[in-house]
Amino acid sequence: MAERKLSIRIPATSANIGPGFDVVGLSLSLYLSLAVSYPISPPPGPYLAPEISYSGEGADEVPLDAYKNLTTRVALYVLRCNDVSRFPSHLKIHVDNEIPFGRGLGSSGAAVIAGVLLGNALGNLNLPTERLLDFALMVERHPDNVTAALVGGFVGSYLKELDEEASEAASVPLSEVLPEYPPDAGENWGLHPPKPPLGIGHYIRFGWSESIKAVAIIPRFELSTAKAREVLPTQYSRKDLVFNLQRLAVLTTALGQTPPDPDLIYEAMKDRVHQPYRKQLIPGLPEVTSKITPSTHLGLLGICLSGAGPTILALATEGFERIAQDAASIFKTFNIEIDWKILEITGGSTVEQ
Numbered sequence: 490m491a492e493r494k495l496s497i498r499i500p501a502t503s504a505n506i507g508p509g510f511d512v513v514g515l516s517l518s519l520y521l522s523l524a525v526s527y528p529i530s531p532p533p534g535p536y537l538a539p540e541i542s543y544s545g546e547g548a549d550e551v552p553l554d555a556y557k558n559l560t561t562r563v564a565l566y567v568l569r570c571n572d573v574s575r576f577p578s579h580l581k582i583h584v585d586n587e588i589p590f591g592r593g594l595g596s597s598g599a600a601v602i603a604g605v606l607l608g609n610a611l612g613n614l615n616l617p618t619e620r621l622l623d624f625a626l627m628v629e630r631h632p633d634n635v636t637a638a639l640v641g642g643f644v645g646s647y648l649k650e651l652d653e654e655a656s657e658a659a660s661v662p663l664s665e666v667l668p669e670y671p672p673d674a675g676e677n678w679g680l681h682p683p684k685p686p687l688g689i690g691h692y693i694r695f696g697w698s699e700s701i702k703a704v705a706i707i708p709r710f711e712l713s714t715a716k717a718r719e720v721l722p723t724q725y726s727r728k729d730l731v732f733n734l735q736r737l738a739v740l741t742t743a744l745g746q747t748p749p750d751p752d753l754i755y756e757a758m759k760d761r762v763h764q765p766y767r768k769q770l771i772p773g774l775p776e777v778t779s780k781i782t783p784s785t786h787l788g789l790l791g792i793c794l795s796g797a798g799p800t801i802l803a804l805a806t807e808g809f810e811r812i813a814q815d816a817a818s819i820f821k822t823f824n825i826e827i828d829w830k831i832l833e834i835t836g837g838s839t840v841e842q
């Protein structure tokens with residue numbers, strides 16, 4: 490029986506990088522990988538729903554029902570928006586995941602991009618990158634993680650201001666975008682989910698100095714992005730806004746310079762928009778980010794919360810192990826154990842047939 494096989498690989502991401510809340514993201518060398526197969530002509534007999542197997546991070550909690558799993562729900566959303574009512578029969582998907590859940594390393598953004606790429610490939614849709622991003626943004630509504638996961642590198646993005654009709658289309662509740670269809674609903678599923686407006690997200694890739702690696706200091710507890718967003722204020726002072734804008738403007742160029750300048754970067758990775766409010770959820774955050782500096786740790790460039798946390802990201806050119814071990818000692822005084830990884834800044838998502 491002739492089979493079609495696909496391999497899809499999505500990198501982890503770190504969002505914000507200090508002052509760039511909801512704006513910048515960085516793709517990192519930890520991966521969510523999907524091995525997909527299905528017969529080109531389905532064998533005679535009834536339609537068979539997808540079979541998912543899963544290994545690695547999140548294996549004990551991720552739903553294996555294709556109508557409940559985030560990646561396959563997103564894939565079905567993309568298919569249905571493009572007049573394909575269901576998955577191919579006898580579809581098999583094996584997921585292997587290296588990205589820990591709820592740690593600020595973009596696990597949900599990776600799962601969403603995996604779904605968009607899976608839907609695009611299964612439906613032979615050949616959607617351009619910009620359209621793939623529109624679909625991802627209908628699900629994960631801030632662009633930093635999904636854009637970096639899709640295109641790779643150090644990326645800045647913004648959401649376009651939409652006209653009234655498009656804003657309405659883009660603000661439908663997530664439950665309508667990704668309903669949990671009953672697996673036996675067969676051919677009768679509607680084909681008209683809310684389609685994304687065109688061109689929601691826009692992005693640009695900045696330069697990145699090859700000498701810089703990322704040390705991910707990963708506390709052994711989860712913090713959901715939703716919870717970490719609830720503690721943020723809805724309004725900011727002009728002083729705090731200008732503080733972040735000044736640093737972000739410098740940071741986007743400073744990280745592309747060789748050799749990178751630690752004095753410029755350390756200060757440029759400070760933030761007043763999200764980290765001060767999230768410290769109540771991450772004991773030890775202010776201590777780690779203030780005690781590990783370029784003057785105490787040779788090679789360190791800057792240090793910040795990764796995404797919504799609790800992971801802390803240190804950017805450095807050398808001295809990686811010492812940075813990680815000293816961060817571990819500080820966290821230990823707060824009774825928090827950590828794992829750490831030295832990561833490369835990597836390319837974007839890939840689909841191989």
Ligand SMILES: Nc1ncnc2c1ncn2[C@@H]1O[C@H](COP(=O)(O)OP(=O)(O)OP(=O)(O)O)[C@@H](O)[C@H]1O
Binds near residue numbers: 502504551596597795
């Ligand atoms: N591979 C996956 N398959 C299915 N669901 C996933 C997968 N990865 C993540 N998720 C879902 O996303 C949730 C984590 O999302 P959340 O936004 O809270 O954290 P994060 O994406 O890891 O962190 P951040 O957005 O700060 O980088 C998980 O609890 C799980 O429900």
Ligand SMILES: N[C@@H](CCO)C(=O)O
Binds near residue numbers: 718
């Ligand atoms: N910019 C987002 C990233 C997390 O997904 C936040 O900090 O809440």
